[in-house]
Amino acid sequence: MTGVQHQKWWGWGVEGITFTHEDKPKLAPFVMEKVGIDLNAPGTPPPAFEDLKVPASLLDGDLASVLRAAVGDAYVGTDDMDRVVHTYGKGLVDLVRVRASDLPRVPxxxxxxxxEDQVRQVVDAVVAADGVxxxxxxxxxxxxxLTxxxxxxxxxxxxxxGRLNRVLEVDEAAxxxxxxxxxxGPDLEDQLxxxxxxxxxxxxxxxxxxxxGWVATRSSGMQSDKYGDISDITRGMRVVLPGKVIALRPLPSTSSGPSVREMILGSEGRLGVITEVWVNVHRLPKNREIVAYLFPTWAAGLAAMHAITESDASPTVTRVSDANETAFSLSMQKPSKGLAAxxxxxxxxxxxxxxxxxxxxCLSYIGYEGDDDHLxxxxxxxxxxxxxxxxIKLGKGPGALYDQKKFDTPYIRDFLLDxxxxxxxxxxAAPWSKLMDLYANTVRAATDAFAELGVMGFVMCHLSHSYHSGACLYFTFAFPPSSDVAAEQIEQYWVVKRAIQQSFVDNDATISHHHGVGTDHAHWLEDDISSAGTxxxxxxxxxxxxxxxxxxxxLLPAHREW
Structure with a gap:
């Protein structure tokens, strides 16, 4: 046993935690109306792991011996479960493929x-063997x-x-x-x-x-309005390359040429293995509140978020959902009792x-932190x-409920697949001046894609991560494919996904605000950073x-790989 815990091989999170609609009486009628699916009909659970066809490992004896000498016999795994867990991430295509036993190439x-010393030995050994x-x-x-x-x-x-999981030191003065x-994330925050x-x-x-992972994909968090994205939080780092280590000190600012720190941020493992990170930390706030508000229209909500960024207020969270996402959120409510009902x-x-x-x-959540007078x-x-x-203000009750459930949303995707x-x-993300057109055109692009496929589809959106010049728009879409064959489902998925991503490019927005490029978004990289930038x-x-x-x-589109 390595002591490292992993997510389910077939879905999000840990075994034993699943999404259910049975305590949400409004959800089934909502889903039936929007996408024509009966939530009460029997679903199709993921297959048994024993039914997967996992290719045999290609690890040769010489490299295996070197790796085991570097980290110990117990920490080199070749069993099928471990390899499948490390084959895919948790994207929609990943989950469809692994459920269908589509495993053409497994680690x-x-x-x-x-x-770090063991990381260096492993990196050197794999590169010396011309491995990946x-x-x-x-x-x-x-x-x-990850695939x-x-x-x-x-x-x-x-x-x-997963074994490199400790806070090594805190410079309290800095x-x-x-x-x-x-x-x-939870272990980091517990230690801090x-x-x-x-x-x-x-x-x-x-x-x-x-x-x-946050550093390697330029992650952003829901409290980035106050604390910054991970690119702001990261001040220094150590990165292992074959035969050497990049060591960047945690400087508040520097003018020493093009930023190597910036190069590594978002590099997705292509510029080495990140082993340590120096991050900004803050004293725990005395108070933390999420307050819910309601706006009459999406345009009013966006205008309010923009005005907040121009004001003297500095909330931790500025989020507003469009009408579709608001309706979905209301359908997810459990029955209330007494006065609340x-x-x-x-x-x-x-x-x-x-x-x-x-x-x-349109429903909105705004977060505040600090002492009583500041709030x-x-x-x-x-x-x-x-x-x-x-x-209008709805109060702290809905905000507290949102705060409690904010990390559970990804479980819904597994439920939908079932x-x-x-x-x-x-x-x-795009400038404030372009958000309304970006939103309208992207919703239209997704709707047209559903029509092209001949399916009932639903698309919703929220604004989050506000900045001086613009904000992030986060779109969620769902539809029932017209086939139960995995390859055909993925093909239909890409009709919708491509339409949305192309709309981003056509409306002067970035191809990804915080999920990274990977392989899914690489097709649009040259549109995002120009041919010369690529x-x-x-x-x-x-x-x-x-x-x-x-x-x-x-990162790179296929034709740019050398």
């Missing part, structure tokens, strides 16, 4: 180093960054960093912590919180993703009398902005890794 060995090395954190990636190329004939080693890259500190970084994948209908009746179209209403000051500023844009539906996400990236990767030993196939 040949999983190696669990205990420290794929770093692995929590396995939560949804953009195709070996199908046609890869060389031995493939997955380097699992507000910095030195942390091993394999630490999962016990000393009175926090990073404030909370991506949706928080429970099942690692610090190194009456309050909702009364409020909606009042709003209707005021002229609100409740089908256009009072910030909520006063935000409250005035909300009222100016026609919104009942025969495909659900996935695409996120982007040449610069290809040149960098070629110079660092001329043998294409470090996670080849990610």
């Amino acid at each position: 040949d060995a999983i190696v669990y180093p205990a420290d 090395l794929i770093p692995f954190g929590g396995g939560s990636n949804i953009s195709g960054s 070996p190329p199908v046609d890869e004939k060389r031995v493939v080693v997955s380097l699992d960093l 507000g910095l912590a030195r942390v091993q890259a394999g630490v999962l 919180n016990s000393r009175g500190w926090t990073t404030g970084h909370q991506p949706d994948s928080f429970r099942h993703s690692t610090l190194g 009456k309050a909702g209908p009364i409020l909606f009746n009042v709003l209707e009398r005021r002229g609100w179209d409740l089908n256009a209403a 009072k000051y910030e909520k006063s500023i935000v409250g005035k902005i909300v009222r100016k844009h026609g919104g 009942i025969g539906a495909l659900g996935d996400v695409s996120e982007t 040449e610069v990236m290809a040149g960098l990767l070629r110079a660092v890794d001329p043998g294409r030993n470090l996670n080849p196939g990610t």
Whole structure:
């Protein structure tokens, strides 16, 4: 036993936790109306692991001996379960393929180093053998960054960093912590919180993703409005390359040429294996609140979020859902009792009398942290902005419920797969001046794709991660494919996914705000950073890794690989 815990081989999270609609009476009618699926019909659970056809490992005896000498016999795995767990991330295509026993190329060995020295030995050994090395954190990636190329004939080693999971030191005067890259989000925060500190970084994948993974994919968290994205939080790092280590000190700022730190951020394992990261940390706040608001329209909600960024308020979270996502959220509610059961209908009746179209209403969550006076000051500023844009305050109750459930959403995708539906996400960012057109055109592109396929589909969106010049728009889409054949389902999925991603490009938005490039988004890379920019990236990767030993196939579109 390695002591490293992994997610389910067939889905999100851990065994024993699943999504159910049975305690949400409004959800089944909602899903039937929007995508025509009966949630009460028998579903199709994932297959038994014993039914999968797992290719044999190609690990040869010489390399196996070197790896075992480096990390110990117990920490080189070749059993089928371990290899399948490390084959895919948790993207929609990943889950469809693994459920269908579509395993054309599986890592040949999983190696669990205990420290940087062992990482160096493993990297050197794999490259010396002309093998392929794929770093692995929590396995939560949804953009195709973890899967070996199908046609890869060389031995493939997955380097699992799960044993590198400690906070090594805290520089209290500087507000910095030195942390091993394999630490999962909850373990990182537990160790920091016990000393009175926090990073404030909370991506949706928080429970099942690692610090190194956040850095390697340029992650963002729901509290990034205050704490920054991981690119802001990361100040220094150590990165293992064949025969050497990049060591970047945790400097507050520097003018020493093009930033190597920036090059490694988002590099997805192609520029080496991240072993340690220096991160900004902050004292735990006295208070933390998420307050819910309701806006009459999506346009009003976006305008309010923009106004908040221009104000003196600095909330931790600024999120607003469009009408479709608001309707979905309301359908997910459990039955209320007593006064709470009456309050909702009364409020909606009042709003209707005021002229609100409740089908256009948009739910918002805004987060605050600090001492009592600071919260009072910030909520006063935000409250005035909300009222100016026609919104109302719903209070801390709905906000607290959102805060409790925010990490559980990915379980819904497994539930959808069980009942025969495909659900996935695409996120982007654009300037404030372009958000409304980006939103309208992307919703139209997804709707047209559903029509092209002849299926009932549903698309919804929320704004999150507000910045000075713009914001992130996060789209979720779902539809029942017209086939139960995995390859045909994936083909239909890509009709919708391509339409959404192309809309991002056509509307001057980025191809990904925080999920990374991987293989799923590489097709649009040149549109995102220009042909010349892609040449610069290809040149960098070629110079660092001329043998294409470090996670080849990610980041660059296929025709740019050398």
